[in-house]
Structure formats: C-alpha cells, structure tokens
Amino acid sequence: MKRKLCITVLLAVLLAVGSEPASAKELVIGTIGLTGDTYQMAIAWSNLILKKGGDLKLTPVEGGGTNKMMRSIAAGRMDIGFIGAPHYRDAVDKTGGFKEEPDDMVAKYKTMQTLFAIQTGGAQYVTRMDSNIKTMTDFKGKKVAIGAPGGNMGRVSTMLFKLYGLDAEKGDIKAQYLEYGAALEALGNNQLDVVAVWGGVPQSGVYNASRANKLRFVSPDAAKLPGFQKALTNGDYYVFREVSPADIKAAYGDAVAGDAPMRLWTFPMMVIVNKGMPKDTAYALVKEFWEQIAEVKASSNTLSLLDPKVALENVSAEVHPGAARYFQEKGLLKAK
Secondary structure: OHHHHHHHHHHHHHHHHOOOOHHHHHHEEEEOOOHHHHHHHHHHHHHHHHHHOOOOEEEEEEEOOHHHHHHHHHHHOOOOEEEEEEHHHHHHHHHHHOOOHHHHHHHHHHHOOOEEEOOOOOOEEEEEOOOOOHHHHOOOOEEEEEOOOOOOOOHHHHHHOOOOOOOOOOOOOOEEEEOOHHHHHHOOOOOOOOEEEOOOOOOHHHHHHHHOOOOOEEOOOOOHHHHHHHOOOHHOEEEEEEHHHHHEEEEEHHOOOOOOOEEEEEOOEEEEEOOOOOHHHHHHHHHHHHHHOOOOOOOOOHHHHOOHOOOOOOOOOOOOHHHHHHHHHHHOOOOO
C-alpha cells in the first residue's frame, strides 16, 4: 500500500513538473510566410536563444496573414507574432480587415502588447521581365496574387489598385489569395501575371524565383501616397519607401531589372504578445535579440536595416513592461 502511494505521488510530481515549463519557456513565434524578413528574423532570434542555453526556447512556425496570426495568439496557439501598427489599430477598433471580428476576440486584442517593431520589409509587386507589365495601370485584366489568405495585404492592395481605376470586385483585376511560395511558382509557370510579396531586399522567395525567370518590380507612383493614406483606416502609419537600382542589383544581380528605383509601401511591423507573458521572459527575449543585433543582421541581408533606435517608433500597442525595462536601461524609452 505504501509503495503504491509513493508511486502515485511520484507520478503526480513528475506530471506537475513536466507540464509547467511548456507554456512559459517553449514559445511559438508565428511568421508571415516562410520566405520574408519576419521568418528570417525569427530563425535568427531562435538560434540566439538556443546558443545562449537555458530553458527558454523559441520555435518559428508559418503564421499565415496578420488576421490569422492575431487570432492564433488570442487563442493561445502562438505566443509571439507580427502585426502592422495600422492593422493592430484596426483590430482593436473593429475597422479595416477586422470589421466583422467577434467582440470577445477584440477584447483579447486590446490586452495584447508589443515587444518592439521592425521596419525592414514592405509590400512588393513582381512580374516576369518578359511581360508587358510596366506600371500598375497594366494590371487591368491580369491575374494577380494579392497576398496570403487571412492577411491584410490583399485588402490594402485592392485599395491601392482602385487609385488606378481598377476594381478587383468588378473583375478589373483577377485577384487571387495565395501563399507567396505557391504564387511565385505560378508566376514562373505563366499561370499568374503579378505576385504581391512582403519582405526586405532581397526577398528570398523573389530571389529564388529570379534564378529561373528574370523578373521586374512594379511600383506605385509616389504621387499616389496621399490618396493611398486617405483610403485606408489608420492610413497615417503607411509610407512609401524607395529601393535604389544599386541596391536592387546588389540583391539580385541582373536577374531582376534594376534600371529604376523600386517603391514599396510599408509601416512599422510590431512583434506582438499577450499581456500575460512574464516580464522576465519578455525582457530576456528582447535583450538577447538587441544585444546580439550584429549577429542577427549577419544572418540575412533582409535584416540589415534593423535599428533599436526606431524599434518603438510609431507603434500602436502598449509596450510590454519587460520590453520597456530593456529600452529604458538603454536610454531609448523614458521611465513612466
């Protein structure tokens, strides 16, 4: 009887000890696709944590579009994710791509916090160099992959196209929601005419696709920015950023046309977590990332613009106390 009781107690202790660290120490980070800057960053971050040792682990997974990622974090399927500053405002205000969001989900979104934001990537539109597509006006009647299912890129892209008199709902553009990898493969096979991707320069999916077919970027006109911002909820967070021909050539060689600047639209991309993440965990994550930022940048050219000085610039969510502690120690955030 005593032996049976001891075994029962031992099993209970083992189960209690074994079940607790999984949620607190083994963190899942969702990325936007498996080819862009968020994935490269998550891999580099995970490697830093692994190299340091200890109980904390970071596992990158494909998180889908930002809407899907927010829901996954709210439901506890992911611990960390990425969402644009304007999209987070949409989520808590039930505007933009979150108009139909259930109130109980919105209540959870309002408690989320940010660790920091990155400003390395943007929306890019790519076509084959042998196509007759030179401007966005040429998208009329074309098959265009406008972003991953469940993301905001498709919604924003369709708003941008309307500034050129092209309404996807009326069939002016044959819009499709596809993951980047599948879309770029279809572009290479002439099954699509244009693909929208998110990422830095080089964007790994575009780089790989350009090895088989020469490509070119199609940019929005700079003069469209005021109308673009006005058309979008929380549009003030959006900017156009230019990539020089020299940078395009350095990234892709002659496989991507670089005779003119490439213009992309972008905004601060926030690293988002639930408010319940322990302060020490958030602090350790943020500190390890920014203290080893040279190693992070060296891991991928797409991360070369990471800068802690702008990591909290124009964010739209409350900064997590653990993250705030690190930035206060570095003099990048004033203590409240």
